[in-house]
Amino acid sequence: MAKFNILLHEMVPEHILVPVEEEGKLLEELGISKNQLPKIRKSDPVIKALEKISGDIEPGRIVKIVRKSRTSGIATIYRMVIGE
């Protein structure tokens, strides 16, 4: 099968790696600690695809996901990368 970039597929929502410097500010805004965030595995195909762009992603990094929502039009959520 031909390889393609899954990030460009219309059914994959936008995933953006949050820069480490901005994490503190972001968490403060959200009013939560990092561990409270939903998780995403390092082995997730999306994270693998992101790694091709920005190099190795350490567990503990935050990914911003912007997706379509039936209720609010656009919803922004954050996930913390975990091992495996």
Add this chain to the structure above:
Amino acid sequence: MKVEVSKGISEIKFGLLSPDEIRKMSAVKVITPDTYDDDGFPIEKGLMDPAMGVIEPGMKCKTCGGKVDQCPGHFGHIELAMPVLHIGFIKEIYSILGSTCSNCGRIKLTDDRINEYKKKIEEVKNKLHDIDYDDIVSDAESEASDVVICPHCHFENKKISLDKPTTFREEGKKLTPKEIRERFEKIPDDDLILLGMDPLVARPEWMILTVFPVPPVNVRPTITLETGERSEDDLTHKLVDVIRINQRLRENRDQGSPQLIIEDLWDLLQYHITTYFDNQTPGTPPARHRSGRSLKTLVQRLKGKEGRFRSNLSGKRVNFSARTVISPEPFLSINQVGVPVRAARELTVTETVTEHNMERMKEMIRRGPGNDDPAVYYPGVNYVYRRDGSRIKVSEKNAKDVAEKIEVGWQVERQLQDGDIVLFNRQPSLHRMSMMAHEVKVLPYRTFRFNLAVCTPYNADFDGDEMNLHVLQSQEARAEAEILMKVQENFLSPRFGGPIMGAIHDHITALFLLTYRNPLIPVDMGMHILSYVDIKEMPPVVEEDGKRYYHGRDIFSTILPEGVNIEFKGKLNDKNLDPEGTEGIVKIENSKLINGAIDENAIGQSKGVLLDYVIRKFGNARGAVFLNDLTRLAAGTISYIGFSTGIDDEDVPHEAKMQLREVGKDSVSKVEKLIENYRNGLIGPEPGKTLEDTLESMIMKVLSQAREKSSEIASHYLGMENSTVIMARSGARANMMNLAQMAGIIGQQSIRGQRQHRGYTNRTLPHFKKGDIGAYARGFVTSSYKEGLNPTEYFFHATGGREGLVDTAVRTSRSGYMQRRLINALEDLKVSEERKVLDTEDSVIQMIYGEDATDPSRSFAGESVDIDYIVKETFGKKYGGVKK
């Protein structure tokens, strides 16, 4: 009531009972497999030894001296002749056997690896990682189980396999429980943490039983039947087996019997102990009672729907509740529930006597418990409690004396009275509206009664349904129920953000009749109708031909709140049905209905635009009043006008019959033609379909057109003077398709969306030729329900109808299970003050509730704001568009 603050639980730790502990907690060493002697007295050192507790009233416990209600029961023990595996720990035993060295007992990992794992476990304890301790243990175990040469003693370990359920083999050689136990004893405490055990509370060898605890007799009571026969509990039966085999095993071992016999007995003992714990172990035949019923042993007591957890802990039976048949009562408010006197006398509310209510309490007590058939109901009192908690039963005789005795601080169990807040519920409780708070209205007769608008949320009808009622006991509970659970607080459904309650069936018919074509209602009749509702002002009188009338729409307008201005489309909004435009567009100005007929779209449940508008604009309380008035006005109207339907409502003139027959014949011959064309190869396949599929879809199209045409003819000949048409057009019940099926053609009977085709070889029924794929042979019904069906049609109709029944049966059970799983997964989620959705560890599930922070029950059909409404209310009529 004293409020006790219990201690907080920070941690729960599970451990194993060691043989020493079992002996220490034991009150008696059981050695005899018998229970009672011939005189009915428990045998010493038997399974019913009085040292293990008392079950007969009047006896005293030999261990603690307590009576039946004081003695908690005491364990006994059996010394097993040979060790036996505990079936609950087979998996653990297997993995520990695999990951430790059979020679030195160490875990088969190098010291470096052990230290690494230990460090990780330490970190998990300090919550530095997001992994479970259990996961580390299973990692360590799987790593160690792959090692063959022990890193500590360099012994070459053999592969161990598990022969389910309880046999372990080392390269084919059987490992006895005794050998396993000896190996486990060698494992040092320090390695246990990697095996998931805390040496302070558990050692691996304790998973192999040498001493067997015998539960107290309270746990397995003897049942005495009416005939005087005694029947032992299943557990006792099983314990008898255990002791018996244990004795034989010991005797044989001490006599030095052949190894084979001992092994057989050992296996038998293992079987009995296994089934004692779990009688449904895979690979083990369940132990049975003499009658053939399988025994209910420990695991069976706990597991499943009838088990201790789901049946007795999650689902408890409650006091202060009642259950009876329900019936309708249009004169009750939607917030009320009618409670029969018999139930009201039994259900009580506990009130504390104070200086302020002393007189009222005395009066109630003086009435005593009362009778079930009073001319007028007044609440009495069943029990009175003194300050020390002692109870006095109030009877007719002592009522006056007790009334004089009461003091401040006493508690009075007062019977239900009008206005008490109760919870009312119908199973299955599928959504939160299945349990709502009502105000009590005590009524004669024996059923619970409520307003018909409340049928919808409970999904109730009156063909024998029963419902439950719970009386709230504390002031806090009553306040909370009134604010959150009252019927009027649940008007707007959290599912779709519209009113879930509303007018149904005859309510809609009645108000439709009252407003359709704005009829003139003679004054006397109008008075009768209006006497059902409480109104401030009479509608204007119109004179015609010297007689005095009200307009039907004016009568309806009397129940509207002040300030209603709305315009929307009704069900009759259709050029053909309403050529003059006087019925389809409902227009209300300054609370006067000036155009349109009131139908399902105005007041029906979940659709009622007008109802929705009133609830949103004037609040739940006014909404409740409006719905009460609505149902009463409807009852008044329809009981005066009278309304009925029968099969002759589907009578159509001869010419219509001919037309309908023509439609039937026509479509059958059209199908024949299609088939002929297909046989002659004149039909080509449509894209993505086989030739047969193409033909099939063409036939289906023709036949569904037939039904549509028949529907058209039927509605043409059945006009608004017809009761069934009134019901269908107003949305009260049924639709025009149903009427067409009664008067005209029933149409194609399908299974899984296809024409019926299964049955005999190449045909559906022996009544048809093989290979016949015509309309009749595949389930097309040209008869009507009124005429009746011919035998083949009847058969096809039954098969098609059965599909519906099977589908609903399958769907309910399947969706019930899905819902149960969903609820179990979501039950602990909460919405924080910042509207985040969090679980019990405060992990985020949703960044913001529903991603839009909108409560659907406070939304407008899912939108946060109803902009049309705001524009109209703010800028007036000029900008007010008609709503979608």
